[in-house]
Amino acid sequence: MSAELAEPASKIELPAGVGGGGEIPSFDVTLRVRRYNPEVSEDATWDDFKVTMYGTDRVLDALHKIKWEMDGSVSFRRSCAHGVCGSDAMRINGRNRLACKTLLKDLDTSKPITVEPIKGLPVEKDLIVDMEPFFQSFREVMPFLINRGHEPTKERLQSAEDRERFDDTTKCILCAACTSSCPVFWTDGQYFGPAAIVNAHRFIFDSRDDAGDMRLEILNDKEGVWRCRTTFNCTEACPRGIQVTQAIAEVKQAILSRKI
Amino acid sequence: MTATIQSPRSGKIQPKYRRTGGSKGNFEMLAWLFMRLSGVVLVVLIFGHLTVNLLVGEGIHAIDFGFVAGKWADPFWQFWDLAMLWLAMLHGTNGVRTIINDYAEKDATRLWLKIVLYAATTVIIILGTLVIFTFDPCPVANGVQLPGGFCPAP
Numbered sequence: 521m522s523a524e525l526a527e528p529a530s531k532i533e534l535p536a537g538v539g540g541g542g543e544i545p546s547f548d549v550t551l552r553v554r555r556y557n558p559e560v561s562e563d564a565t566w567d568d569f570k571v572t573m574y575g576t577d578r579v580l581d582a583l584h585k586i587k588w589e590m591d592g593s594v595s596f597r598r599s600c601a602h603g604v605c606g607s608d609a610m611r612i613n614g615r616n617r618l619a620c621k622t623l624l625k626d627l628d629t630s631k632p633i634t635v636e637p638i639k640g641l642p643v644e645k646d647l648i649v650d651m652e653p654f655f656q657s658f659r660e661v662m663p664f665l666i667n668r669g670h671e672p673t674k675e676r677l678q679s680a681e682d683r684e685r686f687d688d689t690t691k692c693i694l695c696a697a698c699t700s701s702c703p704v705f706w707t708d709g710q711y712f713g714p715a716a717i718v719n720a721h722r723f724i725f726d727s728r729d730d731a732g733d734m735r736l737e738i739l740n741d742k743e744g745v746w747r748c749r750t751t752f753n754c755t756e757a758c759p760r761g762i763q764v765t766q767a768i769a770e771v772k773q774a775i776l777s778r779k780i
Numbered sequence: 781m782t783a784t785i786q787s788p789r790s791g792k793i794q795p796k797y798r799r800t801g802g803s804k805g806n807f808e809m810l811a812w813l814f815m816r817l818s819g820v821v822l823v824v825l826i827f828g829h830l831t832v833n834l835l836v837g838e839g840i841h842a843i844d845f846g847f848v849a850g851k852w853a854d855p856f857w858q859f860w861d862l863a864m865l866w867l868a869m870l871h872g873t874n875g876v877r878t879i880i881n882d883y884a885e886k887d888a889t890r891l892w893l894k895i896v897l898y899a900a901t902t903v904i905i906i907l908g909t910l911v912i913f914t915f916d917p918c919p920v921a922n923g924v925q926l927p928g929g930f931c932p933a934p
Contacts, residue, residue: 642794653797707882709797743799746808749882776813779806 544574549624550632551582553594556643564643567591568632573624579612579635580619596647603759606695610647611636616697616757638700640709654696657712661720661738666731682727689722689767691760698754698764704747711747712739714754714764721767724774736775745772811874818871825864849917858912865908873901 548570556564569586580601587594598608601620608619612635613627619635627633641649667676692715699705699713720739724732739745745768754764833847834840851857876897884890918925 650794652793656793656797704882707885710799740806740809741799742808744808746812747881749878772812775809779809 544576546572546574547624547629548572549582549629551579551586552632552634553583553586553646554634554636555594555646556637557593557645566634567594575623575625577624578620579610579617579622579624579627579633580608582624582633583619583635594647595645604693606693606759609638609695609697609700609759611638611700616701618695618697618759621759638696640700640702640706641696649696649700651696653709654699654713654715655694657699657716658694658719660712661716661723661735662731663719663723665723665726665729666734667728668730676728678726678728685727686722686725688762689718689725691762692718692722693760694719695759697757697759698762701753701757703751703753704749710743712741712744714748714768717745717748717768717771718762718764721771724771732774733778736771736778739771740775740779745775748772811877815871815874818867822864822867822871825860825867829860829864846917849915852912852915853917862909862912865912866905869901869905869908873897 549572551569551571553567553569554564555567569582569590571582571585571590573582573585580598583594583596583598587596596608596610596619598620599605600607603618603621606618609616610619611617612619612622613633616638624633635647637643637647637649641651641654643649694715696715698718699715702711702714704711705713717739720735723729724735748765748768750765750769752765754768755762755766758764833843852861877894880890880893880897884893
């Protein structure tokens with residue numbers, strides 16, 4: 521191989537001290553992580569980790585630093601690390617957020633930052649929960665297009681207005697931040713949960729879909745939309761900014777107008 | 781040391797999360813709708829009640845046994861109070877029912893709390909309805925008028 525190439529010179533003249541290479545402020549922050557390992561103890565405990573982080577770092581970066589440099593046994597899920605896959609929803613300072621979208625500098629770094637698994641689902645280890653009950657509810661609302669008409673030769677066309685009707689609920693990444701922030705779900709885990717209703721909404725209001733009535737019937741269950749108490753925890757928790765409570769209200773309206 | 785790796789768990793749900801009761805019917809929908817409608821009607825009934833009892837005329841100073849007796853001599857106020865009693869009791873009972881559903885963690889606790897709730901509701905509604913319709917401002921027992929002081933001597 522040839523010798524390493526030098527970095528090409530910048531094409532923009534920048535005065536010294538402006539842009540680019542300025543130093544990013546660093547600060548010390550304590551992360552208080554909820555630890556649980558059923559092979560060691562039935563009880564969960566808190567572990568404090570003090571790390572030096574930068575203003576551009578997210579909670580996920582701090583967790584990486586802890587796992588990679590301090591304690592390899594800290595367990596958490598993450599895949600894309602950029603707010604798209606929905607793997608790293610956790611309870612940070614008592615609120616459900618994605619660790620990869622929460623900047624440390626936006627939290628109060630003078631106090632320890634608490635990091636817990638999302639509530640209401642069985643904890644497997646540390647920050648990892650069993651997502652199966654969550655996905656089961658998701659599956660039950662049939663989150664796929666059902667169309668009984670003739671198969672078109674090309675794509676199924678839809679007007680921009682018809683697409684706009686359910687645009688908000690297409691954004692869901694199934695991170696479970698909403699469902700695990702819902703106090704009704706915490707009680708007994710029987711409630712379908714906001715995420716399942718949001719994903720039903722996405723198809724109920726899709727003009728190309730023919731199974732809206734079936735989905736409405738499923739959500740008319742005693743554990744369906746009527747258990748929503750409009751506490752807005754889900755709307756506040758959603759990292760994608762979906763108006764979850766509003767979507768649930770629209771499904772309620774749809775059931776009502778179909779029945780009456 | 782041998783380790784056993786469990787088979788993939790996808791689709792296996794802990795029993796606690798499994799929805800068992802295949803509830804057919806629209807009870808929860810009707811209960812939800814009733815809460816909204818009765819709430820609106822109750823706002824009118826209760827503020828009407830408060831205005832007539834506490835603000836109009838001599839206001840709060842006019843309230844005594846005779847005032848209530850006078851109101852219940854009128855079928856309009858009998859109906860008004862009856863509607864208020866039934867709607868408020870059913871509205872409140874349904875509210876407490878949902879609170880019990882949301883907060884009771886054991887099925888047995890839930891069952892017993894609801895039994896107490898429904899029993900109390902039934903007693904109050906029946907008793908209240910009886911009072912409204914059988915109310916007699918001048919009760920007579922064994923041919924003797926009971927003390928009260930409002931009624932003219934027979």
